Amino acid sequence: MFSKILIANRGEIAVRIIKTCRRLGIATVVVYSEADADSMAVEMADETVFIGGAPASESYLVADKIVAACRQTGAEAVHPGFGFLSENAGFAKRLAAEGIVFIGPNPGAIEAMGDKIESKKFAAKANVSVVPGHVGEIDDTDHAIRISEDIGYPVMIKASAGGGGKGIRVAWTRKDVEEGFPAVRAEAKASFGDDRIFIEKFIESPRHIEIQVMGDKHGNVVHLFERECSIQRRNQKVIEEAPSPLLDEATRKKMGEQAVALAKAVNYDSAGTVEFVAGQDRSFFFLEMNTRLQVEHPVTELITGVDLVEQMIRSAYGEKLAFKQDDLKINGWAMESRIYAEDPYRGFLPSIGRLVRYSPPAEGKSADGTIVRNDAGVREGDEISMFYDPMISKLSTWGPDRLSAIDAMGRALEDFHIEGLGQNIPFLAAVMDQDRFRKGTLATSYIKDEFPEGFQGTAPTDFQADLMAAVGCAMHRTLTRRASPQLDRDDWVVVAGADTRTVRLSNGGDSFKVELPETGRVLSLTDIAWRPGQPLFRGKLDGVAFTVAVKPAAEGFVIRHRACTLKVLVLTPRSAELHHKLPPKKAADTSKMILSPMPGLVVTLDVELGQQVRSGEQVAIIEAMKMQNIIRAERDGVVKSVGAKSGDSVAADEVLIEFA
Structure with a gap:
C-alpha cells in the first residue's frame, strides 16, 4: 500500500480523504493556496505545501505546482478529490510520466468519458440512449443560436469540461442563448480552463438519477446502486438521496447494468458516476459520466457500507475489488443536504464571510437507530472565501426507511447552528417538511415549482405557534427572574408574528406547565437545555423533542424553528395594550x-x-x-x-x- 498520498484539493473533500488515509495508516500531504493557509485540512495533514494565490488558476489548477509538491515531499500518489484537476486527462498523464500514481481512472477512460462531448459520441456508438442534441464544439454565439433553433427550445447550454453545476444555462428563447452562451463560456474558462460548449435538448420535468460505479485494474467493475439528485437549483444539486424513490428493481437492474457496461467498454478502473435523466415513467437517457468521486458519495457509503475513497486508493495501488456485484446490497435509506453559504431569502445569492458560530449536530448513531454524518472542512472562526465553491458542509442521515431518514435530517438541521453569514438551513428544513418531498414526487424543477416566488420561510404550523409562544415566554421569565425578580409574574401576553395569546407559566427550572387560557389547553415544556446567552434552546413540547435558534430582540426574541422565523414579544397586559397602538415602522425607500x-x-x-x-x-x-x-x-x-x-x-x- 502507498505510504504517502498528496491531496490536490481543499475543503471538506480534503478532510474526507485524510480521514480514510489515517484509518489505512497512510501519511498525507495537503497543498494549499493563500486563502486556505489556516484551513482545517492544512491543520489535519501530516505535511503541507503552499502552492500560490487564492484564485484556483494560480494554485489548485497548476499541474506543475502539484508535481513539484510531490517531488518535495516524496508523495507516491495524488488524490484529486472532485473539481479542479480531477477529470483532467493531461494531468493524469503528466503524473504517470513523472512516476506518480493518479488515484482515479486511467487517462484513456477520462478522455473517453470525462469530456461531455466525447462521452456522448462514445455512448451513441455503444447504442446507449442519449438526450437529443448537438454533439460537437460550437464556434460562437451565432452558431449556438442556429443549433438551438434546429434542436428546438428549450435547450441546455453546457460546458464540455463542466461539473458541480458550473458552466450551464437553460435557454428558452433566442435572447437566452445570446446572453447565456457567452456567460457559460466565461464561467467554463474561469472554472475549468476549457471554454468548449455543447448544446442539448432540455427535457422538461425530468428526474436526475445517477449510478455509482467502481472498477479495478483487472477488468472488474460493479455498481453500488443509484442516487437521486433531482432537488437542484441553477443545475447545482442541493439534496441527494440513495436509493431513488422512483426506481423499481427492474429499472434499477437495467440502469446498473448499462452503467457497468459503459464503464467496462472504456476499461474504467476507479470510482465514477454514470448520470441519467429519467422520466416519471422510469424511461431514462444517458447524460454524461463523471470520472471522479462525486460530492454526494456519502449517501452511497451509508447504504452500502463501502468506503469509496478507500476503494479508489486500493484500485490505484493495483488491488482487485474485494467484492462482487452479488455481494452488494441496499441497506436502509440515506439523505444528504448541502449546507451552502448563501442567503435563501435573497434568491440564494452567495454569502461570503466568517463563521462567527459554527455548531453542527452530533455525529453517530442516535437512540432511535438513525445515523448522522457531517462532512465538513471548516471550523468556527473560519472564513468562506469568494474564490471557491460556497459549500460549508454536507449533512447526511441514515434510517431504516425513507421517512425515518427524512425525519432524522429534519432534526439534524434543527441542531445545526451557523452565524456570521447567510446559509440555507431553513430552506433545507422546509423541503424536508413538504408533503410532496416526503411522498417522493420529485423533479429537477422541484424548487422552481414549489417556490415560484423565491423562498421567504414558512408560516407557523399549529405546533410551531404553540412552540414559539411557550419558548419565548419561558426565556423571558428566566431573564426576568434573574434581572428583576420583583417584576416576575405568571401571566404574560405573547405576540408571535400575527398571533397574540395569553400564556400562564407555572413551575420553572428545567420544565414549565404552559397554560393557554383562551383555549383551555395545557402544554408541558420539559427537558429544557438553555441558559441566557445561548443561541439554541432545546427541549420537549408535549413530549416532542425540538431545537430552536434564538436571539434577543426588543421586548422579546427572534425565534426560528426549521423554516419558520418569528419575532416573539413577551409583554405585560398593559404593555400589550400600548404595543398595539404603535404605528408600523416604514422601510427605507431604495426604489431609485x-x-x-x-x-x-x-x-x-x-x-x-x-x-x-x-x-x-x-x-x-x-x-x-x-x-x-x-x-x-x-x-x-x-x-x-x-x-x-x-x-x-x-x-x-x-x-x-x-x-x-
Whole structure:
C-alpha cells in the first residue's frame, strides 16, 4: 500500500480523504493556496505545501505546482478529490510520466468519458440512449443560436469540461442563448480552463438519477446502486438521496447494468458516476459520466457500507475489488443536504464571510437507530472565501426507511447552528417538511415549482405557534427572574408574528406547565437545555423533542424553528395594550437605487452618468464563487450616480447605481 498520498484539493473533500488515509495508516500531504493557509485540512495533514494565490488558476489548477509538491515531499500518489484537476486527462498523464500514481481512472477512460462531448459520441456508438442534441464544439454565439433553433427550445447550454453545476444555462428563447452562451463560456474558462460548449435538448420535468460505479485494474467493475439528485437549483444539486424513490428493481437492474457496461467498454478502473435523466415513467437517457468521486458519495457509503475513497486508493495501488456485484446490497435509506453559504431569502445569492458560530449536530448513531454524518472542512472562526465553491458542509442521515431518514435530517438541521453569514438551513428544513418531498414526487424543477416566488420561510404550523409562544415566554421569565425578580409574574401576553395569546407559566427550572387560557389547553415544556446567552434552546413540547435558534430582540426574541422565523414579544397586559397602538415602522425607500444583491467582484458595469436605462436592461455583472450573475434594472430611469466600477469588490446591499 502507498505510504504517502498528496491531496490536490481543499475543503471538506480534503478532510474526507485524510480521514480514510489515517484509518489505512497512510501519511498525507495537503497543498494549499493563500486563502486556505489556516484551513482545517492544512491543520489535519501530516505535511503541507503552499502552492500560490487564492484564485484556483494560480494554485489548485497548476499541474506543475502539484508535481513539484510531490517531488518535495516524496508523495507516491495524488488524490484529486472532485473539481479542479480531477477529470483532467493531461494531468493524469503528466503524473504517470513523472512516476506518480493518479488515484482515479486511467487517462484513456477520462478522455473517453470525462469530456461531455466525447462521452456522448462514445455512448451513441455503444447504442446507449442519449438526450437529443448537438454533439460537437460550437464556434460562437451565432452558431449556438442556429443549433438551438434546429434542436428546438428549450435547450441546455453546457460546458464540455463542466461539473458541480458550473458552466450551464437553460435557454428558452433566442435572447437566452445570446446572453447565456457567452456567460457559460466565461464561467467554463474561469472554472475549468476549457471554454468548449455543447448544446442539448432540455427535457422538461425530468428526474436526475445517477449510478455509482467502481472498477479495478483487472477488468472488474460493479455498481453500488443509484442516487437521486433531482432537488437542484441553477443545475447545482442541493439534496441527494440513495436509493431513488422512483426506481423499481427492474429499472434499477437495467440502469446498473448499462452503467457497468459503459464503464467496462472504456476499461474504467476507479470510482465514477454514470448520470441519467429519467422520466416519471422510469424511461431514462444517458447524460454524461463523471470520472471522479462525486460530492454526494456519502449517501452511497451509508447504504452500502463501502468506503469509496478507500476503494479508489486500493484500485490505484493495483488491488482487485474485494467484492462482487452479488455481494452488494441496499441497506436502509440515506439523505444528504448541502449546507451552502448563501442567503435563501435573497434568491440564494452567495454569502461570503466568517463563521462567527459554527455548531453542527452530533455525529453517530442516535437512540432511535438513525445515523448522522457531517462532512465538513471548516471550523468556527473560519472564513468562506469568494474564490471557491460556497459549500460549508454536507449533512447526511441514515434510517431504516425513507421517512425515518427524512425525519432524522429534519432534526439534524434543527441542531445545526451557523452565524456570521447567510446559509440555507431553513430552506433545507422546509423541503424536508413538504408533503410532496416526503411522498417522493420529485423533479429537477422541484424548487422552481414549489417556490415560484423565491423562498421567504414558512408560516407557523399549529405546533410551531404553540412552540414559539411557550419558548419565548419561558426565556423571558428566566431573564426576568434573574434581572428583576420583583417584576416576575405568571401571566404574560405573547405576540408571535400575527398571533397574540395569553400564556400562564407555572413551575420553572428545567420544565414549565404552559397554560393557554383562551383555549383551555395545557402544554408541558420539559427537558429544557438553555441558559441566557445561548443561541439554541432545546427541549420537549408535549413530549416532542425540538431545537430552536434564538436571539434577543426588543421586548422579546427572534425565534426560528426549521423554516419558520418569528419575532416573539413577551409583554405585560398593559404593555400589550400600548404595543398595539404603535404605528408600523416604514422601510427605507431604495426604489431609485440598484443595490448589489451579494458580496462579489464587479466584472462589468454597463452604464454611465446621464444614461437612460430601461426596465429589464442589463446594468452590471457581479461574480462570486465562480458564478457570474447578471444584474438588471427593475425600472426605467436616468443614471444619477455610479457607485462602483469594473474590478471593484462590493458588499451586499452596496449601491451600484442611483437613478434621478
